[in-house]
Amino acid sequence: MFKKPLADLKTSAPLRSSDRRKLRQRVLQSYLALPPEEGDGLVPDGLQSQKFSTHLDDPGVVYLSPEGDPLWFTVGKGSEELIPTGKLQFSTFMYTLWKRPDLLPFLSTPAPVVPKLIGGADLMIPGDQLVSITQYHRDALGPPLAVGRMAVSSDTLRESEEVDVKGKAVFVLHTWKDALWDMGPSKKADPPAPRPIQVSSETEESAQPSGNTDTQEGTNTGENVPESVPDDGGNELSTAADGAAAPEGNGASTATLTPEDVSHCLRDALLQAIGMSLADVPPSTFPISASTFWSSYVLPARPAQALGAYGLTDASAIDVKHSTFKNVKSFLKASAKEGLLKLKETKGDVVVTAVYPQHPAVAGKRPHRTIGDIEAKAKKAEDREQKEKEAEEKRKGEIHVAELWKPFGTTVPLFVAAEKDTSELYTIADIKNIVNGYISARGLINANDQQYINVGTDQALANAVSIKGEDTPEFMKRDDVLKRVRANMQTWHEIRVEGRDTVRKKGEVKPISVLVKIRQGRKACTLVTGYEPFGLQADDLAEELRKVCASSTSVSPLHGKPNALEVMVQGKQIKAVTDLLIARGMPKKWIQCEDQSEQKKKK
Numbered sequence: 001m002f003k004k005p006l007a008d009l010k011t012s013a014p015l016r017s018s019d020r021r022k023l024r025q026r027v028l029q030s031y032l033a034l035p036p037e038e039g040d041g042l043v044p045d046g047l048q049s050q051k052f053s054t055h056l057d058d059p060g061v062v063y064l065s066p067e068g069d070p071l072w073f074t075v076g077k078g079s080e081e082l083i084p085t086g087k088l089q090f091s092t093f094m095y096t097l098w099k100r101p102d103l104l105p106f107l108s109t110p111a112p113v114v115p116k117l118i119g120g121a122d123l124m125i126p127g128d129q130l131v132s133i134t135q136y137h138r139d140a141l142g143p144p145l146a147v148g149r150m151a152v153s154s155d156t157l158r159e160s161e162e163v164d165v166k167g168k169a170v171f172v173l174h175t176w177k178d179a180l181w182d183m184g185p186s187k188k189a190d191p192p193a194p195r196p197i198q199v200s201s202e203t204e205e206s207a208q209p210s211g212n213t214d215t216q217e218g219t220n221t222g223e224n225v226p227e228s229v230p231d232d233g234g235n236e237l238s239t240a241a242d243g244a245a246a247p248e249g250n251g252a253s254t255a256t257l258t259p260e261d262v263s264h265c266l267r268d269a270l271l272q273a274i275g276m277s278l279a280d281v282p283p284s285t286f287p288i289s290a291s292t293f294w295s296s297y298v299l300p301a302r303p304a305q306a307l308g309a310y311g312l313t314d315a316s317a318i319d320v321k322h323s324t325f326k327n328v329k330s331f332l333k334a335s336a337k338e339g340l341l342k343l344k345e346t347k348g349d350v351v352v353t354a355v356y357p358q359h360p361a362v363a364g365k366r367p368h369r370t371i372g373d374i375e376a377k378a379k380k381a382e383d384r385e386q387k388e389k390e391a392e393e394k395r396k397g398e399i400h401v402a403e404l405w406k407p408f409g410t411t412v413p414l415f416v417a418a419e420k421d422t423s424e425l426y427t428i429a430d431i432k433n434i435v436n437g438y439i440s441a442r443g444l445i446n447a448n449d450q451q452y453i454n455v456g457t458d459q460a461l462a463n464a465v466s467i468k469g470e471d472t473p474e475f476m477k478r479d480d481v482l483k484r485v486r487a488n489m490q491t492w493h494e495i496r497v498e499g500r501d502t503v504r505k506k507g508e509v510k511p512i513s514v515l516v517k518i519r520q521g522r523k524a525c526t527l528v529t530g531y532e533p534f535g536l537q538a539d540d541l542a543e544e545l546r547k548v549c550a551s552s553t554s555v556s557p558l559h560g561k562p563n564a565l566e567v568m569v570q571g572k573q574i575k576a577v578t579d580l581l582i583a584r585g586m587p588k589k590w591i592q593c594e595d596q597s598e599q600k601k602k603k
Contacts, residue, residue: 002175009050014048049062049063062085068185070183131147142191145176146176148174168309176191274359303371304370397584399584401589406490408489418438439461444458453476455473493508500535514527514592531581532565538565542555554567572595
């Protein structure tokens, strides 16, 4: 859940005393094994709260120690469940998750699996119990390295020693070294050493390695080692979970999805659709054909958690043909008999004429994350990625033009006095900062009117703003000072295009000219000049304009400038030429258009 940086991290705020007391009570109620006197240690004074969103857009709240380490967190809209982090041990109080490894029931996993958990994998073998995950050590209890929610019941875990049960065991919420861990100042701390434990001979016998296991990626991770796991009642369970691995076999494995399981998932989807999507639709929405009702409402509402619970890579297995009903019509008829909806049969088919959101099964249904949500998010991410790729491709061909100035003549003493390099090229923003800093450092702001600068009292500044043949005034507005300084500097320009060498030349850069003229009496033509400094070629432009405009084009030397070429295209083609230049990466600012044919008509 926190394998990537948090998407939207708000500013932390101190927790009020009343809220801290409520949080303390919630901790003690959630973890009944804790004596009341330990509440202040786990919810210390000075606690802070901070809202966040994960990279999957799940909202949450994290509670931070006074030092800034995350101690508890909740995930999910409106969630009240407090989940301990691995950093409880860094609070200034003695009771912590690493110091109190019995705070949660735990599962053990071999060392090679731990990096996979930190990388975002879930623990494989389908429960709702919060558990910690430790590294397996013979005759020792390792520190918790991950916190998650059980995907299977404790009975299923017991059965996994004797029956080939496959799929996920734990949905991992938080791990050592993930983005949540890295929030606090103690992020570089290493886990404590394993604690020796006493085990009975019977437990030792059950803890022997029992074969090899494979990860979801199909790579062998080592031995499949059962470890005792206390359940809610303090009993000990045994599991063979080894991280992102199934108990036996090669390659990715999944739990068996029975027709009854599929029917249960589809009924959950129907309840969700009725309670969420269809509850507020206008009556005119009905009747809805069975196929539309199924594809637009039921299928998108299938529970997303079923994918993880059964190790499915897609939702195709959760389909009515794999259920006990075998077809949509039978499923809808059974749902109508239950009172969830109303059907009408027409020409051998059925249509849905009404749904009943007030039905107890719908009203009591807890909303779940749907496959439709996942698909919509995936589509959104795909569209965003596509747009980013298109923008990246566009940026690669963009022509970046920068106007630069170099200290020259009367402005050199000013830059020397300001301790700036007189051989450097400066942007307009650089010049503004240098001049403003110089004015402030020497106290040249007029005391009577602060928009004026006392130019006459500083020789370097007076020289920098002087104009030949004119007297330099004693006072000048700040904007006028900046304009004059820039006017007395030497003009340069820089043109950058990705994949090509940067061009820096002395002189002012001029925009590309796109000019419409009347030639040979009444024929209009469009002339393009001044494109060479931007790396554009005459022959390429002429060929592309010939195709785009479906007109004849030509290239000829520009009159009076033998080293420059003029591209001519027949007709009034200002828009076509402009669009082509912009597509080639030319900023619109550097395209100057003029239609002299219209001016001639007016005359």
